[in-house]
Amino acid sequence: MIEVQGVAGQCIAVLGLGRSGLSAARALRAGGAQVLAWDDNSAARDVALSEGFEVQDLTGEAAFDDIAALIVSPGIPHLYPQPNKIVANALHAGVPVDNDIGLFFRSFASAEWADYDQPPKVIAVTGSNGKSTTSALIAHVLQEVGRDVQLAGNIGRGVLDIDPPGDGGVVVLELSSYQTELARALTPDVAVFTNLTPDHLDRHGGLGGYFAAKRRLFAEGGPDRAVIGVDEAEGLFLAGQLAEGRGDDRVIRVSANRKLLGPGWLVFARKGFLSEYRKGKQAGSIDLRKIKGLPGAHNHQNACAAYAACRTLGLAPKVIERAFHSFAGLPHRSQLIGEKDGVSFVNDSKATNVDSALKALLAFENIRWICGGLAKEGGLSALAPGFAHVAKAYVIGREAAEFSLQLEGLEAEVCTTMEHAVAQAMADATPGETVLLAPAAASFDQYDNFEKRGEDFIRHVKSRL
Incomplete structure (x- = not known):
């Protein structure tokens, strides 16, 4: 405590x-x-x-x-x-x-630190999407290299429940906008901003208020290093506000869709390859295509952010790469359940909205897609760019028939139950295909939460493997 x-x-x-x-x-x-x-x-x-x-x-x-x-x-x-x-x-x-985050930051340091060779550090991760995976990946890398690390906040333990860190210890915090907007103290050593997409807008009075809540993590405490995803306008603006000049390497810019240029500290992923540049010269690279626990462009963005955060602690690129390969992913987030006869089975029950489901569809080829549930406002039309990856949809939920009608251009089978959907998808799947649960809907019509839905998928898959 x-x-x-x-x-x-x-x-x-x-x-x-x-x-x-x-x-x-x-x-x-x-x-x-x-x-x-x-x-x-x-x-x-x-x-x-x-x-x-x-x-x-x-x-x-x-x-x-x-x-x-x-x-x-x-x-x-x-x-x-x-x-x-x-x-x-x-x-x-x-x-x-x-809130508890403010209490944590004002109470984290202790008198014992005077006897430490290396004072403990805090890495805090915020953003709309990917912050759980990014936080868990950072903690995994540090654990793999033998560092004293604890994962807390929105994931893992409550921030005040952790043990006082030892010499050289690292605390990795996942922080939501609800947590950053109210904390009276925010002083991480390294702060990470993954991305920004509209969410919780009623709670924050609009997109500007939502961004302002995230921005407090960087503006209030002045972290030693800031890792900023610059694929959206807000992240690009934030990086510009924090940096004193083009070569200011206290700000590490991260992208998952384009090559970044300039004399600063840059980490980006293109065509499945992560590259790190400092002062205009390449300092590291990783082939992310071979890492099963990080499929798709959205996970490549998470990998870039986690890589950058670990590099601020002095870890070598090859050390980080080795740890990436042993990362299994988080439960219900592009989680590989198993393989049989050349068919992979992936649980992304956390894909409760169209944006996250589209990222899942774009992460795989030749998909047998299990989807459906309690649909959210806005419809499903934004999923269309991922339909080319789908061989067939298997729709679950109490309103499965209505949901399937929105999947224009796709062959869709109304299955209603998870058991029926898994059985049919497995019967239809051929080598090289992926049976993917990415519902694009809430779970509450059939399950208490998305975790229960994912667990049901896992149970029916494993009973047939």
Whole structure:
């Protein structure tokens, strides 16, 4: 546990008692604070009571008279589309509002660091897509080379649940816009921006607010190194804001679709090859086509960002390449389940929207595509560029027939259930093809979440391998 510093004797309120909220409450108590906990969910309050926390309703007008700070869980809005009532009460009372990420950064350093040869470092990763894979890949590379590394934040453990790092330790954090927009302290050593596509726009008041939430990771703390994906206008703008000149190698520009030019520090992927350039000269390269855990252009972008972050720590290109080859991928994200008779089986249940499903379709050739579920707004027309890769679609979900009608130009079979879809796709598949689950839809019509959907796919595939 990371004990929160500077709170001894203070009364601190915690709103939201999920994973991050309870973690913050424990870390605050360990730091000597008096913790008042609240959640609208009675079951969550009962858990807090069972751990000895004082539970107090914070909705009253005088609730914050004796409270020094309010710690808010990520899912609770504090500005758009409208502030949570309790957050609004705290702001009216002049009480600072923070989250567990802010507590982590203000409490990460300790007196023991004076005895370390190498102070611990934090690599923080944000962006719209790929941040989980990028974070996990960085942690995997560091683990493979024997570094003391912990993965936390939006993936792995809660940030305050990790162990205090040892000499030369590295903490890799995946941070969402919900986390970066509110944290009062953001001081990573290395900050990574993967990309930006529209998401959570109601929460941030539009695309500009969404980008501003991501940008805080770079603007508030001033990382020693910034790895910036420049394939979108926002990333290009951010890199330009951070760099003092063309050759400023504190900013590493990353691209997955074009060769980057100039005297700075550049990492890009073209036609499956990763290249690193510094001061106009090539410093490293990797053939990404041979790495099964990183298929497709979107994963090549993740690989470039992870490679750049690892290079800031002094790892050699060949060392990083070897570690890439042993990366199995994250569950439900282009996860290779197995192979049989020349047919590959890939679980990308995390592809819950059109954008992520299209990336999956473009990552493979000759696909037997299992798709469908609870469709999102906007329709499926944006998937069309990937249809040339699809031999046939097998549609699941309660509205499978309606979903299939939107797949114009594709042969589509209405299967409804995962069991039927897997059985039919496996029966039809020939050597060299890939049976791919990339639903392009939410899972809630048939499953509790996308993980359960992916697990069902894996179960039916493995029962037939």
